[in-house]
Amino acid sequence: MNSTESIQIAQALKESNGLLSVAHYRRELPLFKDVKSMLDDGLIGDIRMAQIRCWQTPASTHHSWRYDPNISGGGLFHDLSPHQIDIMIYFFGAPLNFQGFSSTQTSGSCADIVCGNICFEHNIIFNGSWCFTVAEGSAVDECLIIGSAGSIKFNFFGARGKVVVEKLGSASVTHEYDHPTAIQQPMIEKVTQYFISKGEDTNPCSVHDAIKVMEVMDSFTSRSG
Numbered sequence: 001m002n003s004t005e006s007i008q009i010a011q012a013l014k015e016s017n018g019l020l021s022v023a024h025y026r027r028e029l030p031l032f033k034d035v036k037s038m039l040d041d042g043l044i045g046d047i048r049m050a051q052i053r054c055w056q057t058p059a060s061t062h063h064s065w066r067y068d069p070n071i072s073g074g075g076l077f078h079d080l081s082p083h084q085i086d087i088m089i090y091f092f093g094a095p096l097n098f099q100g101f102s103s104t105q106t107s108g109s110c111a112d113i114v115c116g117n118i119c120f121e122h123n124i125i126f127n128g129s130w131c132f133t134v135a136e137g138s139a140v141d142e143c144l145i146i147g148s149a150g151s152i153k154f155n156f157f158g159a160r161g162k163v164v165v166e167k168l169g170s171a172s173v174t175h176e177y178d179h180p181t182a183i184q185q186p187m188i189e190k191v192t193q194y195f196i197s198k199g200e201d202t203n204p205c206s207v208h209d210a211i212k213v214m215e216v217m218d219s220f221t222s223r224s225g
Helices: 003-014 030-040 075-092 185-196 207-221
Strands: 047-055 097-103 113-120 124-131 140-147 150-154 160-167 173-178
Touching: 003 207, 030 075, 030 140, 030 150, 030 160, 030 173, 047 075, 075 113, 075 124, 075 140, 075 207, 097 207, 113 207
Parallel strands: 047 124
Antiparallel strands: 047 140, 097 113, 113 124, 140 150, 150 160, 160 173
């Protein structure tokens, strides 16, 4: 799927009486809700920048559906980054400007290295890098948010999450999370309630947010380095 197809879905929704919610389920996980509360409460001051590093070693096989562009859209970047970029939009609002580059460093047909930048309101600058060809020992799953009075660092994936908060003049504080076994359950509950209320309750993730995510992804992968 790309941004054009997402816009077509939004138009079809507008012309119908249906409801639609996008499965960006990490929005409803306690870790990400807590980080959003920290940011909204000004725990680390005014936000200056955010950085995501998602680096993995090469997959043992490229025969998975994730590596077939006709199914996945374009490798692990299209599998993992929508959740990460959506969280940035969840935290900081709609992006104002964005651009990036991608390339293929192996013999596969999908981009396995992608880099991009986003400018959000309040002059918040985001930088992200996704590389799926790093050596053992170089893999990392990290988001770092820098504020005028400290920083917040956390991971996106895995059964357990960890948030490290560092404030000027204070010792760092670590919060650990055990994600639900059915990791999408909190989002499913919110979507179900949205549907039961016939749209009266807040949509946990609208198609318009998803369009922004896809526009960013398309920008990051439309130019090859």
